[in-house]
Amino acid sequence: MDLFSGFTRIDRRLIYLLLTLFVILPFFVKFRIPQNIMPQTKNLFEFIENLNPTSEKAVLLSIDYTPQTMPECHPMALSLLTHCFKKKIPVIGVSFDPQAPGLAIEAFNWVANKINSIARSSSDSIIYGRDYVYLGWKSGRIAALLEMGEKISNVFPKDYYNNYTDSLSLMKKIKNYRDISIAIILAAADYPQEWLMYAQARHGLKLGAGLTAVMAPKYYPFLQTGQLSGMISGMKGAAEYENLLLRYGYTETTGKAEIGMNSQTLVHLLIIGLIIIGNVGYLATKKKDKKMFKGTQPSRQKGRIS
C-alpha cells in the first residue's frame, strides 16, 4: 500500500484517538485564542446593556435546551443571567421543553449563588421572587405563547416551586408581554420560530435567540429583517458573550464556553486536516488508476465497473 492510498484508508480508531486527544488537550494546556465578536452576538449584548433597570420591564428567558445540547446552550444561559442580574434587570424564566426545567433551575441557582456569595447587602443580592422568577414547564406551547400575551399568570398560575405566581413581588409588576423588554429563547429545536409567529407577530414582543450552531443558519433571515434583535450562535456565540461580559467588567474571567471553544477549534482543525488528507489521497489514487487502466479497461476508466 503506497502513501496516497494509505491517506484514503486511515483507521477510524486512530481518528477517534486523535479526536479524544484534541478535545481534552485544552483542559490541561491553557491557551487563549482571541475571539472575533460576531455582529449578532454584539447586538443582543448591546440590547441588554442598553436596558433601563428602573423601567420595571423584565427579560423573559425561555430555557428550552436539553442535556444533549447543554455544552452549547448552558454557557449562554449563565452569561445572559449574569448580565441581567449584574445590571439589576428582573428575569422571568419559562420552559416549553420537558427536559429543560432541571437545567434552568441549575443555571438560575448557580448565577444567583455566585453573585450572592460576594453581596454585602440585600440590595446587592439576587433574591427569588424579587429579582427573578422561574415559572417552570408548560405543555401546549403555541397556545401558551398566545395566552401569555394576555396574562402570564393565566398560563402559569403557580411557579416551579408551587408558589402562586400573582403572590410573587416581581409578578405583581409583570402582567403580560407589554411588561417584557425582550424574550430570549435558548433552544436546540425550532422553538424561536413559534415565538416569532405568535408572540412577535401578534403582540409585537422583541425577541432574541441562543441556538446551537446547527440551528443558527436557519435564523439568519429573521436577523436581517430585524425580527430577531440578536442571536447567540453555538458555543462560539456563547464564548463571544463571555468575552463581552469580561470586556465590560461584569466578570473577571471567561467561562466554560471559552474552554469548549478551544477544544472545538482544535477538533475543527483536525477534521479539516483529515478531509484534506483524504482528498489528496483520493485525487492521487484517481490519477494513478487512470494511468494504470488507460487503454485496457475503458469502462473502469470512466468510473463504471461493468
Next chain:
Amino acid sequence: MKRKLPLGLCLLMGLLMMGQFFIPHPVSTKFNTLINKWVIVISAFALVLGIGNLSRHHIQIIQRSGPNRFYSLVTLLSMLGMAIIGIFFGIDEKSLYQKIFIHILTPLGATMFALLAYYMSSAAYRAFRARSIEAGLLLGSAFVVMIGFMPIGQLIHPIIPGLAEWLMKVPNMASQRGILFGVAFGAVATALKIILGIERSWLGGRD
C-alpha cells in the same frame, strides 16, 4: 353524522380562529383566551398518551422475554422511580430528583451527543471528497465557514470571517428563505385542506 359532525366542527373552529386573529374586539380576545386554555389542557393529554404508549411497548418486550428485555425493565423502572421521587419528594434544587437529573441524566445525554462527534469526524473524512464541481464547491464553502467561525480564522486572514459571514448571509439566507416560503405555503395549503374537509386522515384514515 359520525363523519359530518367532526368535519363541521373543524370547519367552524377553523374559520372562527382565523377570523379572531384579525379582529381585536374584546369578545374575540376572550374567545381566543378560552380556546388557548382548552388547547393547553388537551396538550397535557399527550403526556398521558406518551407514558401509556411507552409503558405498553416495553411491557410487551418484557412479556416476550426477548434478549433486550432488561433494557426495557430499566426504562420502566427509571420512569416510575423518577415519577415517584418527583411527585412525593419534590423537584426543587436540593431534591433527590434534581440530583439524579444533573448527575445521571445530564452526563448520559451529553455522552450520547458527544459520540456523534466521533461518527461525524470519521464520516466527514470518508465521505467529503471533491468528486465533482458541485462537491468541490460544497467542500470549499464548508472550509470557509468552518475556518471563518473558528477564532483562529481571524488570525489566519482577516478576510476569512467576513467571507464566512457573507456565505451565511447571502447564499445560505437565500436558500433558507426559499425553504421557509415552501414550508409556509405547504402549511397554509394543509390547513385549508383540513378546514375544508379535503384532508381527512385526522379522522382515523377512513373516508
